Each structure stands twice: as C-alpha cells, then as structure tokens.
Amino acid sequence: MINKLKSNEFRFAFITTIPVLLGYLAIGLAFGLLLSKAGYHWLLALIMSVVIYAGAGQYLAVGFFIVNASFVEIAIVTFLVNSRHMVYGLSLLQKFSQARFYKPYMIFSLTDETYALITTSNVPEDLDRVKVYFFIGLLDHFYWIMGGVIGAVLGSLINFNTKGLDFALTALFVVLLIEQFRNCKNKIPFVIAFVCGILSLVFIKSNMLIISIVASIFILILFNKVLKDDELN
Amino acid sequence: MMNLTNVFISIIIMSVITFFTRAFPFIFFRKIKPPKILLFIEKYIPPMVMVILVLYCLKDVKWTNLPYGIPELISIALVCILHTWKKNPLLSIFGGTIFYMIIIQTDLFSKILKFFG
Numbered sequence: 001m002i003n004k005l006k007s008n009e010f011r012f013a014f015i016t017t018i019p020v021l022l023g024y025l026a027i028g029l030a031f032g033l034l035l036s037k038a039g040y041h042w043l044l045a046l047i048m049s050v051v052i053y054a055g056a057g058q059y060l061a062v063g064f065f066i067v068n069a070s071f072v073e074i075a076i077v078t079f080l081v082n083s084r085h086m087v088y089g090l091s092l093l094q095k096f097s098q099a100r101f102y103k104p105y106m107i108f109s110l111t112d113e114t115y116a117l118i119t120t121s122n123v124p125e126d127l128d129r130v131k132v133y134f135f136i137g138l139l140d141h142f143y144w145i146m147g148g149v150i151g152a153v154l155g156s157l158i159n160f161n162t163k164g165l166d167f168a169l170t171a172l173f174v175v176l177l178i179e180q181f182r183n184c185k186n187k188i189p190f191v192i193a194f195v196c197g198i199l200s201l202v203f204i205k206s207n208m209l210i211i212s213i214v215a216s217i218f219i220l221i222l223f224n225k226v227l228k229d230d231e232l233n
Numbered sequence: 234m235m236n237l238t239n240v241f242i243s244i245i246i247m248s249v250i251t252f253f254t255r256a257f258p259f260i261f262f263r264k265i266k267p268p269k270i271l272l273f274i275e276k277y278i279p280p281m282v283m284v285i286l287v288l289y290c291l292k293d294v295k296w297t298n299l300p301y302g303i304p305e306l307i308s309i310a311l312v313c314i315l316h317t318w319k320k321n322p323l324l325s326i327f328g329g330t331i332f333y334m335i336i337i338q339t340d341l342f343s344k345i346l347k348f349f350g
Contacts, residue, residue, distance in 0.1 A: 026323055030330075039234060051248040056286070061247060065235045071246055078247045081286070082254040084279040089258030090267065096259065103259075110255045164334035167308060170290040171329040174312045175322050177283040184280045193281035197288035209289050216281045217274060224273065 009127050013135030016121050020113045021143045027055055028147020029154070030168040034062045036155030037162050045152035049145040053109065056081050056176070058148075059169045073210060080213050088115045095133070102134040109137030111144075192219050300342035307342075308333040 032045045048058055057078055064074050088110060095118070099106055110118075114137050123132050155162075181190065193216045200212040235243070261267070287309075294302040312329035319325070336342060 023323055026327065030326075040240070044240065048244055052244060052251055054247075054251045057247055057251055061243065064243060065240055068235045068239075071239075071242065074243050075246050075250055078250045079254065080278070080282055082251050083275065083282070085251075085254040086257045087272075087275045087279075089255065090262065093258065093263065107256050107259055108252055161334075161338055164337040165330065167305075167333040167337075168326060168330045170287065170305070170309065171312045171326040171333075173283055173286040173290060174309055174329070175316050175325050177280075177287055178313065178316050180280040180283050184277075186277075189277040189281050190284055193284035194288070197285045201288055201292060205292060208292060209285065212285050212288075213282060216285065217278070220274065220277055220281070221270075224270075 009131040010135050012123065012127060013132050013139055016117055016132075017136055017139045017143070020117065020140050023113065024140060024143035025147040025150070027168075027172070028144050029151035030165070031055070031058050031062070032148040032151020032153070033155040033162065033165060034059070034151075034168070035065075035148075036152040037165070038062050038066050040065065040152075042149060042152035042156055045148040046145065049148040053111065053141055053144060054078075054082060055111065055144075056172065059172065063169075073207065076210050080210075084112075085110060085115075091119065095129070099130050099133070102130055106130075106134055106137050109141050111140065114140045188223060189216075189220060192216050192223065300340075300346055303342045303346075304333060304336045308336070 028049065031049075032042070035045050035048075036042060048061065052058055052061070060077060060081065061074075063069075064077075089107070092110075092115075096103055096106060117136050117140075118133050121132075121136075123129050181187075184190075193212070196212040196215040196219065197208075200208045200215070204211055258267070291302070291305060294305050296302045308329050311332055312325050315328050316322070316325035
C-alpha cells in the first residue's frame with residue numbers, strides 16, 4: 001500500500017504537503033478575511049496570493065492598503081521581511097541545479113514551509129526529485145490561494161464581528177519569533193532589535209518599522225566582532 | 234484606504250521584491266561564494282525583524298487608557314505558552330486570536346479594572 005502510494009511524484013508530494021495544506025488554508029483564510037474586511041474585493045485576494053505568495057508579506061500588505069503607505073516604505077519593508085529567503089536558497093543551489101525549466105517556478109514558490117519540506121523530506125530513490133520538489137511548491141501555492149479566496153469570499157458573505165481579528169498577525173509574528181529564539185544561539189540580536197524597536201515606537205512612531213530595522217542592522221555591524229568571538233566559544 | 238491603481242502598483246512591487254529575495258542566491262552565488270559580512274548580517278536579520286514586527290503590531294495600543302494594553306499582553310503571553318507547550322503554530326495563532334477577540338469584544342479587562350476601581 002505504502003509502496004503504491006509512493007509510486008509517483010505527485011502522490012508523494014501530496015502526502016508530504018498535508019500539514020501545510022491545513023496550515024495554509026487556515027492562515028490564508030485569515031488573510032482573506034482581513035482583506036475583505038478592509039473593504040477590498042475577493043478577486044484581490046486571489047491576485048495577491050497568486051503573484052506575491054508570501055504569508056507575512058501579504059498580512060502586512062493589508063495594513064499598508066489601509067493606511068495608504070508609500071511605495072518606498074512598502075518596498076523596503078517587503079524586502080526586509082523576506083530577506084530571510086536570501087539565506088534559504090544558499091542551501092538549495094545543489095538540489096535545484098538539475099531543475100531545468102521547472103527552476104524559475106521552484107524559486108518563486110520557495111516559502112518557509114516549502115523550504116522546510118524540501119530540505120527535510122526523504123524522496124524515494126525511484127522518484128524524480130525535481131518533479132517532487134516542483135509538485136510540493138505547486139501544491140503549497142494552491143493551498144495558499146484556496147485559503148485566501150475562501151477567507152475573502154466568506155468575509156464578504158458573512159457579517160460577524162471581526163474586531164480583534166487582526167491579532168492573528170501579531171500571533172503569527174510571535175510564533176515566528178519563538179521559532180527564531182529557539183534556533184538562534186546568540187541572543188544579542190534580539191536585545192538590539194528590542195531596544196531599537198521600543199525607542200522608535202516611543203519617539204518616531206510614523207516610520208517605526210524601517211527606522212528600527214535599519215538602526216538594528218547598523219548596531220549589529222558595530223557588534224560584529226563581539227558576536228563573532230562569541231560564536232567561536 | 235489606498236485606491237485600486239496604487240494597490241495594483243503595490244502588488245507588483247511586492248511580487249517583484251519577494252521573487253528577487255528568493256532568486257538572489259541562485260543569481261549571484263552560483264559560482265562565487267557570498268562575502269562573510271553578508272552571511273553574518275543575513276543570519277541575524279530574521280530574528281531582529283521578528284522582534285520589531287511584534288513591536289510594530291503593538292504600535293496602536295493606547296497604554297495610558299483603559300484597559301492599558303492588558304488584552305494584548307495577556308494574549309501574547311497565551312500565544313507564547315501555547316507555542317512553548319504544544320509547538321503547534323496553528324493552535325498558537327488561532328488560540329491566541331480567538332482569546333483576544335473574545336476579551337476585546339466583551340471589553341472584559343476594562344470592566345474588571347473599573348470594578349476594582
């Protein structure tokens with residue numbers, strides 16, 4: 001039975017992605033709800049999930065739309081929030097080197113969850129790895145789109161009190177922060193960011209996000225030597 | 234609220250930049266090794282960005298008025314407890330959000346604080 005299930009790439013990819021199916025449907029649903037409660041059509045949820053395909057980025061986008069943020073701010077914040085992806089690819093250069101025409105899409109669909117699945121799944125010898133990775137990316141993308149559209153349509157049909165729903169974003173970032181805190185031995189960057197964040201929250205509320213991130217990176221570079229010495233121990 | 238033309242421009246900006254961050258190592262480091270300082274910064278950007286994003290989410294909390302940001306802090310504490318205990322992102326996110334929606338919609342903490350003077 002197991003052998004039969006694993007007999008082709010799509011089935012193996014589907015079984016591998018079931019946890020992400022549940023996660024993306026739920027988190028995509030919350031995104032769709034937020035977008036529709038902000039007053040936008042569900043088609044926008046579809047378009048965003050198809051072309052952007054980034055969880056935290058799309059949540060933040062809803063906030064940008066509401067406050068009419070500037071393009072520069074949107075660009076910088078999007079870049080910084082997704083900058084972790086620049087590290088992901090480094091460990092996949094080998095795995096993706098044989099990907100042929102699948103490669104552009106595989107890179108496009110490289111979210112946190114897809115990255116986690118690709119780097120941890122043991123693809124059986126008799127399967128084409130590239131196809132498995134491609135299907136994992138494609139299925140995850142499909143779940144994300146489904147979640148977003150269902151959420152946005154529900155939001156426009158059902159009228160319920162959504163006050164406080166935007167806490168989903170805070171909760172998502174708290175969860176990501178805990179994961180980072182577990183994986184990162186050195187706690188100094190957390191302290192730097194916390195101090196910069198609180199200071200800019202108190203003194204310069206309007207562009208808090210950009211200013212505190214740039215300040216943190218600057219101080220981090222100053223701490224460069226201290227942190228490196230620390231890593232050696 | 235942003236008009237649709239600007240929304241579409243924003244979507245294009247975000248898609249291009251998101252794709253760029255994902256494609257970056259495949260474009261630049263196929264043959265040459267990335268410089269050390271870049272690796273160093275990139276390693277610590279994700280933890281720093283997450284700290285700041287959590288604080289950013291709290292930017293509109295009114296700390297000096299009832300209920301003094303208590304609903305936000307307690308809900309964040311609940312998310313932390315749930316996530317340390319069960320390590321299930323969905324449970325943590327939705328547990329925390331549903332809890333927050335209930336206490337904010339019933340205005341529970343304002344009532345409790347008023348009751349105690």
